[in-house]
Amino acid sequence: MENKEIARILNETADLMEISGEDGFRIRSYRNGATAVEGYPERIESILADPEKKVTDIPGIGKGLAFVLDEVTTRGSCERRDQLLQQYPPTALEFLKIQGLGPKSIRTIFEHYRISTMDELERLAQEQRLRELPRMGAKLEEKVLRSIARYRSSVGRFLLSFAQQMAGELETYLKEVPGVEVVTAAGSLRRGKETVGDLDLLVTGRPESGFSEAAVLDRFVKFPRVNEVLGHGENKASAKVGHEGLQVDVRALPRESYGAALQYFTGSKEHNVAIRQRAVRMGYKLNEYGLFRVDGDSLVASLREEDVYEALGLDWITPEMRENLGEIELAAEHRLPRLVELSQIRGDLHMHTRETDGRATLEEMAEAAAALGYEYVAITDHSKALAMANGLDETRVVAFAAQVRGLAGKLPVRVFSGLECDILRDGAMDIAGDALAELDFVVASVHSHMNLEPAEMTDRLLRAIECPQVRALGHPTGRILLQRDGYQYDFERVVEAAVARGVWLEINASPERLDLDPARLRAAKARGARFVISTDAHHPKHLAHMRLGVTVARRAWLGPEDIVNTLPAEQFAAVLERG
Numbered sequence: 001m002e003n004k005e006i007a008r009i010l011n012e013t014a015d016l017m018e019i020s021g022e023d024g025f026r027i028r029s030y031r032n033g034a035t036a037v038e039g040y041p042e043r044i045e046s047i048l049a050d051p052e053k054k055v056t057d058i059p060g061i062g063k064g065l066a067f068v069l070d071e072v073t074t075r076g077s078c079e080r081r082d083q084l085l086q087q088y089p090p091t092a093l094e095f096l097k098i099q100g101l102g103p104k105s106i107r108t109i110f111e112h113y114r115i116s117t118m119d120e121l122e123r124l125a126q127e128q129r130l131r132e133l134p135r136m137g138a139k140l141e142e143k144v145l146r147s148i149a150r151y152r153s154s155v156g157r158f159l160l161s162f163a164q165q166m167a168g169e170l171e172t173y174l175k176e177v178p179g180v181e182v183v184t185a186a187g188s189l190r191r192g193k194e195t196v197g198d199l200d201l202l203v204t205g206r207p208e209s210g211f212s213e214a215a216v217l218d219r220f221v222k223f224p225r226v227n228e229v230l231g232h233g234e235n236k237a238s239a240k241v242g243h244e245g246l247q248v249d250v251r252a253l254p255r256e257s258y259g260a261a262l263q264y265f266t267g268s269k270e271h272n273v274a275i276r277q278r279a280v281r282m283g284y285k286l287n288e289y290g291l292f293r294v295d296g297d298s299l300v301a302s303l304r305e306e307d308v309y310e311a312l313g314l315d316w317i318t319p320e321m322r323e324n325l326g327e328i329e330l331a332a333e334h335r336l337p338r339l340v341e342l343s344q345i346r347g348d349l350h351m352h353t354r355e356t357d358g359r360a361t362l363e364e365m366a367e368a369a370a371a372l373g374y375e376y377v378a379i380t381d382h383s384k385a386l387a388m389a390n391g392l393d394e395t396r397v398v399a400f401a402a403q404v405r406g407l408a409g410k411l412p413v414r415v416f417s418g419l420e421c422d423i424l425r426d427g428a429m430d431i432a433g434d435a436l437a438e439l440d441f442v443v444a445s446v447h448s449h450m451n452l453e454p455a456e457m458t459d460r461l462l463r464a465i466e467c468p469q470v471r472a473l474g475h476p477t478g479r480i481l482l483q484r485d486g487y488q489y490d491f492e493r494v495v496e497a498a499v500a501r502g503v504w505l506e507i508n509a510s511p512e513r514l515d516l517d518p519a520r521l522r523a524a525k526a527r528g529a530r531f532v533i534s535t536d537a538h539h540p541k542h543l544a545h546m547r548l549g550v551t552v553a554r555r556a557w558l559g560p561e562d563i564v565n566t567l568p569a570e571q572f573a574a575v576l577e578r579g
Contacts, residue, residue, distance in 0.1 A: 481513065
């Protein structure tokens with residue numbers, strides 16, 4: 001069991017305990033334990049199995065939680081969680097995903113109405129019966145109804161990062177089959193969509209090396225994390241994988257048709273329809289087996305994806321662009337844009353340390369960045385409004401800026417003193433301007449009061465952008481994928497103000513955010529905006545999420561010239577100094 005799964009179970013137990021109204025100290029211990037487990041570099045399961053190691057050596061894990069961790073890794077749950085799921089319906093955990101409902105309000109609803117399903121909750125809101133309860137009103141009912149609709153649309157979808165992890169595990173597993181050469185993810189995962197509904201894997205190899213379609217599929221259905229086989233044919237098998245139930249379709253293919261299949265199973269429906277229509281106009285037919293001439297049915301291309309596009313008079317189109325948004329026309333005119341690449345990122349400008357809610361020191365984050373080949377980082381711990389994260393006040397901000405100046409030349413990367421400064425409800429900065437002026441880089445973010453009316457939220461962001469020390473707007477919609485919609489505001493006005501003030505928009509590479517989305521990025525670029533791609537890392541291993549942010553940028557057709565942190569360190573420092 002992966003650490004992230006263990007952390008999820010601990011957090012769910014804490015949620016159920018909060019619904020039950022249990023002691024706050026005990027609830028915090030579970031939440032702190034979940035944070036410690038998720039951020040720990042070694043697998044908890046391996047530590048528990050090693051008699052030479054103690055899980056209690058991990059900060060935040062005491063003897064009580066050590067026993068719980070042993071339960072969780074042994075049977076996927078723990079006694080307290082099981083007891084609470086007998087006391088409350090299993091949908092209690094689903095209700096927590098509905099915006100506007102916290103543990104206390106869920107407990108109140110259960111006590112008054114004894115409901116047990118999402119349909120019943122929806123009916124209460126539709127019948128305007130939630131407003132009869134304490135601290136609930138008409139606005140909350142509207143929010144609950146909107147959130148239920150969003151929740152239903154997201155059921156069965158998974159984060160891009162999770163799908164990539166699963167694809168990686170399966171690739172390693174299937175490559176153990178004799179003769180297998182290539183295992184490639186297709187579909188929405190290959191296009192880099194923020195969430196995916198299922199996972200398509202294409203597998204091929206050389207028969208002379210022992211490759212067998214049947215052997216590949218037989219091994220797939222025996223994958224240890226398969227919990228339900230949905231189908232097992234001659235060249236395709238489907239199964240539900242993991243406790244999350246991700247559907248995985250594996251297709252075993254002859255080598256000669258691999259390129260055509262990859263093209264066929266990667267593009268969006270709209271892209272593929274347009275490509276097939278182009279093929280028909282040129283006297284061809286295109287399917288997963290190849291590109292064929294209609295007259296004579298002779299094969300034109302199939303081995304390589306590039307051959308298929310070339311035969312259709314097109315430059316090869318990178319998977320992230322295959323959404324039928326004009327890329328085919330540009331490919332025909334040989335005018336496809338140059339997209340930003342991960343290798344072009346020179347620094348990461350949003351990360352947290354132990355000073356607030358991070359899991360490593362400044363030095364450890366700098367060393368991890370250097371190991372990735374970066375030239376610079378900005379350390380941006382939270383400001384004081386996030387009291388639960390031990391946010392920095394003015395005194396600590398000024399001291400931190402002095403500390404970073406004293407470290408000049410002593411670390412393997414250049415460190416810029418920064419801060420993720422909260423934008424307060426009225427748009428003011430959480431830290432006084434003279435303290436902010438001591439820093440090199442300030443990213444301004446919204447972490448509270450996300451339910452403001454669009455006009456008020458717009459004014460809030462416009463005022464924040466006017467602050468002379470603000471250089472970037474962090475996670476600009478505040479969305480949490482599959483959990484929380486972004487806050488609403490006049491995006492065009494805010495972008496225009498950001499462009500006028502030289503404030504950059506952040507592409508937050510955290511797997512749960514990936515904010516901004518490609519559609520808004522394209523709209524912002526058209527208005528002259530520039531961007532930073534940052535990981536919002538709270539642990540050294542989170543720095544690897546930069547690849548997700550780059551994928552989002554590529555889906556928005558952004559080039560290296562659009563991304564400020566593709567600049568070398570000296571040039572980036574000069575841009576900061578110019579203000």
